[in-house]
Amino acid sequence: MKNFTIYLVVLVFLFVSKVLGQETFESKAKQIANKIEKVTKEEKAALKEEVEAVNVQLSEGKITKEQADKRKKELAEARAIIIEEKVTLAQNELNDLVQQKVDGKIKEGDSIMKHGLVIRWNDEIWRDSKKGKDSLRGEKRTTSQFVFAMGLNNMMVDGKLQDSNYSFIGSHFYEWGFTYNTRLMKNDNLLHAKYGLSLMYNNIRPTDNRTFVVNGNQTELQTNAINLDESRFRNVYIVAPVHLEFDFSKPKVSNGKTYFKTHQSFRFGIGGYAGINVKSKQIIKYDQDDLDYKTTIKGDYNVNNFIYGLSSYIGYKELSLYFKYDLNPLFKDNLVKENNISLGLRLDLN
Numbered sequence: 419m420k421n422f423t424i425y426l427v428v429l430v431f432l433f434v435s436k437v438l439g440q441e442t443f444e445s446k447a448k449q450i451a452n453k454i455e456k457v458t459k460e461e462k463a464a465l466k467e468e469v470e471a472v473n474v475q476l477s478e479g480k481i482t483k484e485q486a487d488k489r490k491k492e493l494a495e496a497r498a499i500i501i502e503e504k505v506t507l508a509q510n511e512l513n514d515l516v517q518q519k520v521d522g523k524i525k526e527g528d529s530i531m532k533h534g535l536v537i538r539w540n541d542e543i544w545r546d547s548k549k550g551k552d553s554l555r556g557e558k559r560t561t562s563q564f565v566f567a568m569g570l571n572n573m574m575v576d577g578k579l580q581d582s583n584y585s586f587i588g589s590h591f592y593e594w595g596f597t598y599n600t601r602l603m604k605n606d607n608l609l610h611a612k613y614g615l616s617l618m619y620n621n622i623r624p625t626d627n628r629t630f631v632v633n634g635n636q637t638e639l640q641t642n643a644i645n646l647d648e649s650r651f652r653n654v655y656i657v658a659p660v661h662l663e664f665d666f667s668k669p670k671v672s673n674g675k676t677y678f679k680t681h682q683s684f685r686f687g688i689g690g691y692a693g694i695n696v697k698s699k700q701i702i703k704y705d706q707d708d709l710d711y712k713t714t715i716k717g718d719y720n721v722n723n724f725i726y727g728l729s730s731y732i733g734y735k736e737l738s739l740y741f742k743y744d745l746n747p748l749f750k751d752n753l754v755k756e757n758n759i760s761l762g763l764r765l766d767l768n
Contacts, residue, residue: 450511457504465497557679560600561768563614567593567740569762571620574743575754583639585623591742591760592619599663599680607678610663612687618655620758623648630700630719635751637720648703653748655725657693681768686732691742693725720749731764740764 469490476486571591573580595616602609624630628639629649642649667682699716729742740762747755 454505457501461497461501461504465493468493559604559678560598561680563597563599563681563766563768565593565595565597565614565616565764565766567591567762567764569740569760571622571758571760573622573748573756574759575756579759580756583625585625588623590621591762593617593764595659597659597766601678601680605676607667607669607680608664610665610680612659612661612663612689614659616657616659616691618657618691618693619652620655620760621650621652622758623650629702632717632719635720637749637752642702644704644706646702646704648701650701651719652697652699652701653695653721654697655693655695657691657725659689659691659729661687661689661729661731663687681735681766684732684734685738686730688730690728691726695721695723695725720751722746722748722750727758733764736766736768738764738766 472481472486472489472493475481476483481489569591570586571589572584572586593616595614597612597614597616600611600613601607602611624639627642627646627649629642629646630637630651631640663685664687665680665683665685667679667685670677670679697716698719698721699714700719702711702713702715704711724746725744726746727742727744729740731738731740733739740760742760744758747757749756
């Protein structure tokens with residue numbers, strides 16, 4: 419249990435470091451975004467005055483409605499050219515920042531983003547000048563995410579971690595899948611139902627040169643006569659996770675309208691999962707007579723066909739600390755009931 423506590427502290431440290439690193443990147447990006455926002459606000463204010471002057475001419479009968487609409491469009495296009503020139507310098511800073519973020523890899527859509535910003539601005543300001551529409555956009559009440567999680571995996575017996583039987587650092591879990599996130603209340607962003615489908619890989623590595631052997635309805639660890647380079651037992655599951663998620667992302671209010679977005683702040687979820695075992699196999703690697711061998715043995719190993727358990731996560735934006743625990747034992751009829759436990763990091767990408 420002491421090792422489990424150490425691992426928890428390490429994971430929390432990595433999680434905090436990741437969040438702080440993300441905030442550093444975001445703070446730099448925000449500075450650049452503020453430059454762009456300042457330019458757009460100034461140009462939008464100037465355009466608003468020009469449009470009002472055109473409206474005055476229209477109300478006084480000096481120009482027709484067609485002439486007014488044409489003049490407004492010309493003014494919007496002229497301001498778009500001005501903003502594109504001013505945004506270019508800030509956009510280059512953003513491009514350099516993104517390039518650093520991805521270690522020198524430049525996304526193909528970068529130039530599209532730059533010009534798309536001005537095109538969208540031009541289109542929105544023109545709509546605003548004609549109809550007064552708000553350019554803010556919220557999310558639909560139900561959104562979808564790609565989920566990926568990974569971390570350390572082990573077994574519990576009577577509340578005690580079995581790190582003497584299974585490698586503490588060498589045993590891992592992986593999970594990936596898709597979820598839906600539905601806001602439960604129409605006018606409040608706090609409560610969400612999160613549900614979906616995932617593929618879960620649970621790996622444990624026995625210690626002391628041991629492998630699993632089947633003895634009737636019992637699955638036991640047995641010392642191997644050959645010196646093993648690796649002994650790994652993997653179970654693959656298809657599971658349906660369900661969580662109640664508390665999302666503290668604040669809504670945006672503009673022109674009397676409220677816009678909701680998820681994964682913008684701290685959030686946590688509590689729930690569980692249920693599913694079926696689709697594969698169990700043991701992987702053994704060893705050297706003999708200067709030759710490398712890898713053996714994969716597939717079978718049911720008396721593993722439970724079904725899995726169900728509790729899970730929870732807490733995090734900031736898309737990254738969270740993830741915990742899950744199987745309520746049913748790994749092996750159906752073993753005298754010693756071993757339950758899988760996992761702790762790691764989880765990404766929920768909108």
